[in-house]
Amino acid sequence: MRIGTRKSKMALAQTREIIAALAAAHPDLTIGIAENDTAGDRDQTSKLLVHGGKGGAFVAGIRAMMRRGDIQMAMHSLKDMPGNEETPGLVIGAFRPREDARDALVLRAGLDFTAFEAAGGRGFRLGTNSVRRAAQLRRRFPDVEIIHFRGAADSRIRKLDQALGQGLPDGGTTEPADGLVMAAAGLRRVGLADRISHVFETNEILPAATQGIVVVECAADDWQTRQRLAAINDPAAQTAADAERELLWVLDGHCNSPIAAYAEAQGDGLRLTAEVLDLSGKNVLRAQAEGAVDSPRALGRRVALDLISQGAADIIARTRPR
Missing domain, CATH: 3.40.190.10 (Periplasmic binding protein-like II)
Structure with a gap:
């Protein structure tokens, strides 16, 4: 099997950690690394909008490798994956434990x-x-x-x-x-x-949605790979990611939208805090709610709708690239 990743020092370190986790779970499995020179890594000066945002800059090239069959898995920083669009034929097979999101x-x-x-x-x-x-x-x-x-x-x-x-x-x-x-x-x-x-601290600067979470993507119909990846999935990271990405989906946020979100365990439940800002930082909308840990998407929708009721859709529309 092969796993695709960016060429950066950080991405390679993250990928090697995933390989080590898979090797521990499946001792007979051999995994090679396929490095991709993504558009965002080749061009380190332009704004990411030139490449279609983070998805076009850091994710598209690796996904193309997977669709060609060159690799069976792909490592991504989840915050680089657009939260307002579907990816037909692909699925996140494993969420790795969340690191420091700050x-x-x-x-x-x-x-x-x-x-x-x-x-x-x-x-x-x-x-x-x-x-x-x-x-x-x-x-x-x-x-x-x-x-x-x-x-x-x-x-x-x-x-x-x-x-x-x-x-x-x-x-x-x-x-x-x-x-x-x-x-x-x-x-x-x-x-x-x-x-x-x-x-x-998160009460000083709220992080980007899903910051600190690394995921492994694979083909939706590759059941063998999905089964292998399930062994290294972290349920807590997946729960937080589901809440934060649902919020992005409902808000229809894009790469030029100043949106922040952070979900964390609160007793037996989950608390989600989110902000939508204009580019100047002067107009800030904030919402927070708690919900059941087994219904993270419902929590994400609730917080997103609260922000929309405050005028978030207008702020996001004004920051959308034309």
Whole structure:
């Protein structure tokens, strides 16, 4: 069997962990890795909208490999998979245990979070490619300057340390950044945990829906692979993902929508918190509800409809690419 993945250091590390889990569950199984040079990895300067969002940038090429029969499984970061569309013929066969879903701030040497927070972000340039992070940072630190900054985690931090600007498609560059906001779990996975200046708690910056969850996708009619993957499925991660992705589905969110969502166990139930923001971060809608752990999609729908009743559909429509 073969599993498809991106070529990045982080993706390969995630894929090797999946192979190890499958090997433990199925000792006689041999799995090879097929690396895919995705559009988003080849072009580390353009905004992801150029490639049709995260799905087109990071998922489409690997799915094409599976549809051709080149691979039997595909590893994805779930937040890269569009939550507002179906994928005929494919199914998620395993949700891996959720890692730290929080965002983290990485600052250049000589800078610290205390000074950053005391200044309210004034005089600092923070780099990110996420419209959600940009909106939330503008909300929390109105005086901070947000600049477009893309690339693999290790290459972004190298540019940060070397005071290099982010390359642009026209050959120019942005100004160098003073800091980056990235997924805490990703930084730890590539051995850069020591660069974290501050981890934002979920009540400070709510993460992207399904952030921290890795999944394995396969063909819907490949029952043997689905049975094998079932052995490494994490029910808690699947429950949280079902609630968060149902919310995205009902909201019809897209890659340019600043939508955040986080589901977590609450006693014997599940609590889902979600936000929809405009691009400036000034207009923020928030909803929260609790529900039965065995009905995560119902909870996702309830929270999404609450947001829609507050005007979320209009905000999402205004941010939709034209």
